[in-house]
Amino acid sequence: MKNVNLIYDQYGGFEIKRTKLKVGMFSWESLYSVKVGGIAPHVSELSETLAKKGHEVHLFTRSGGLPDYEQINGVHYHRISHDQSGNIVHQMDKMCDAMYYRYREVIREYGDLDILHGHDWHPVNVLCRIKAEDGTPFILTYHSTEWGRNGNKHGDWWEATEISHREWLGGYEAAEVIITSNILKSEVQYLYQIPDYKISIIPNGIYAGKMRKKLDPGMIKRRYGISPLAPVILFIGRMSYQKGPDLMVQAIPNVLAHRPDAQFVFIGEGEMRPYCQQIAWDSGVAHATHFLGYAPDEEAIDWNNACDIVCVPSRNEPFGIVVLEAWDAGKTVVATDAVKLIDCFINGITVYQNPDSIAWGINYVLDGMGLRKLGEEGQHLVETKYNWDSVSYSTVNVYIKASSENI
Template structure:
C-alpha cells in the first residue's frame, strides 16, 4: 500500500486537551496508522499554537478560547484549524483523506471539502441524543450539535461507528444508509493498565480496610453514565455485605450523587474522588475487585477494555454491548436492583477471576490497535479509490 497522508481532526487528544474517551482513541489510532508507514497530521486544540511530532504523529495544536458556549468554542476552533491546515498543506503537500471525530470538527471538514474537494471520513463516538438522556429538549445548543452530527453524516464519504448499538442509533436518528457505515471498534494498547501493585496499599491510602472488596466506577458523572444508578445499587449491596465504592470522575451529577449517598446512609462507604490523574485511575483499576459500568446509553465503553486489561470482571448495564454475560462479566438491566444483583454475584466470588481473564483474552484478540488500524485503512482506500463495497469487523 502506498503512503497515505491523513488529516486527523479532533477537539481532544492524549497530548493536548483531554476530555474523555475520544482522546486515547484519536492518539492511539493515529500512532498505529503511523506505525503502518502512513503520514498522520493531527489537528487538535492546545493551550497555544504549536507543532510537535509525538510517536510518529504530527501534532498541530491551535489555541482554544473557552469563553462562551460549546458551539461558539467549536466555531472558533474550526476557524483556527482551517487556517492551520492551509499552512500545513502548503509545507507538507496535498492530503489524501481527512478523518474527523464526532461533531466538533464538522464545520472545518466541510469547509476543506468544499474548497479542495478532499473527501472525509467521520467517526461517531456518540450522539447528542444519547448524551442527553435520549431526548433533545429545547436547548438550542443541543439542536445545533444534532444538526452538525447530521451534516457530518451527510457530507462524509463514509462513516465509522464503534459498536452495533451506535450503528442502529445513527441510522435511526440521522437516516445514514447502511452501505455508508463501517463498524470498527475502539481499542487499547494491551498492557496499558495492568500493574503489579499491592491492592492493600492503595486501599489503605484512602482509608479503606485492605481486606474489603472495592467496586470501581470511572467516567463522567453525567446522566448518560448512570452514576446515580450505581449509588442506589450500592445501598442495596451494603444491606447484604460490607464493601466500598470508589467513584472517579467529575461532572454535573457529582454533587447529586454525593447527596444521594448521604441520604441513603452510605456516605462512609462511597469515595468520590472527582477528576484524578492517570496514575490514580490505573492504581484503582488494579486494586479494585470489579468495575461497574451502569450507563443508560453507552456507544462503546472503553472503560470495559481498561478493566479487562487489568484482568478485572465487569458488571455493566445492557446499554454496553461489549460484555458477554457470565463469561467476561455480568450484564444487568438499567435499574438499581438488577445492578445490585450483578454486583453481589461477582462479589460472592462466582467466576470473578475467570471472567477477568476471559475479558483479557478477548481484548488481545479483538481490540488491539494494529487490527483496528488495518480496518481503518480499508475505509480510507475505499473512499480514495471509490470502492463500491465493504464489510464491517
C-alpha cells in the first residue's frame, strides 16, 4: 500500500500514520448517475466524506446518459456505458467489462489505487479480474442478498442462482467484508459461510439534516386532495415482496375502522404496485390510498416532513435507510420486526409481519402515545450514531486492515 506507513508495536499489531488513500469505488448506482435504491446515497455520500477527509476517491459507475467524467464534491466520477441487452446478469457482465477498461485508463492517468471497494454483487466480476491480474485487494459491502430480496426463493431460477454465486464469490475473494447490520451478517453467513474474522459491521449513514425541511404539511396534503387535518401514513421504497407494501395495504381497513380520515401515501415503483392497487380496490379502501410511483428526491423529502407516520412493513430488511430518513425528519416509525434499528417504544414501534399487527402499531401511534418523543429519539440517533463521519472512519480502518494484509 503506497500511501501508508506501518509502525509495528510490541504486541505485533500496528499503528498507522497515513497521508491519504487512493480508493476505487465500484457500484452500479450512485446519486450522480443511475439511481436505483439505497446503494446510491450510500456510495456517493461515503465517497464524498472520504474525499473531505483528504482521500482520493475514484467512483466507477454507470453512465445514465451523463458525461463520462465529472468531479463532484471532491469525488472523481468515471461513468461507463455498456450494452443493456439481455437479463440483469448479462447486463452486469457487460458493465464489468466496461468498468475494467475504464479502470485501466484511470490508473494510467492517476497511478495505481491502494484499495478497491465494491457494493453488492454487481461489480464482483471486475473486482476479481483486477485482483487476479494486479493483486490489488478489494473490500465488498453487502447491502442485501438475492435470497432476501426475493422472498427466500433462492435457487428457483437461473438468474437468482447466478447472482447468489457472485455474492458468494465476492465474499470469498474479498480481503475484507463489510455488512451493514447484524441481521444481514447472520443471513450472509448462513448462505455463504464467510468467517467472522473477515467481517466488519458498519451501518449505513445519513447527513444529519438531509431530510429536514420547514414546510406547511397541509399544503403538501392539499396537492393530492387530502384534508390538511387528515393523518398521513407514508410508505417509501421499492414496491417489492421484500418490502411488504401488500401487508400495509391489507392493514388499511383496520386503521380506517379506528381513524376513518387516515390517508396512505405510497412512493416507489416495482412489480407489486399493480397488485397493491388491486387489493385497495377489492377491499374498498382505494379512496384512502395514493400510489405516486417514482418520486423525485424533493417530493420524497416533502412527504417525509408532511406525513405523520412512516411505515416500514418489510418481510426482509438488511438495514433500513428509510428509517434513518424518517428519523432525520423527526417522524415516528412503525416497522416490522425485520427492521432491527428500532428499539420499541423508545425510538419507534415494532410490529409483526402481518396486517393486523401493522394496523395495531399505526393505531397506537395515531392515538398519540409518544408520537413526538419517538421521532425525537430517532433524530438524536441520526446525529450521534448514524452519521457519515463515524461510518467513514470505520470504513477507512477496514481499508487499512485489508491493505496491510496485502503488503
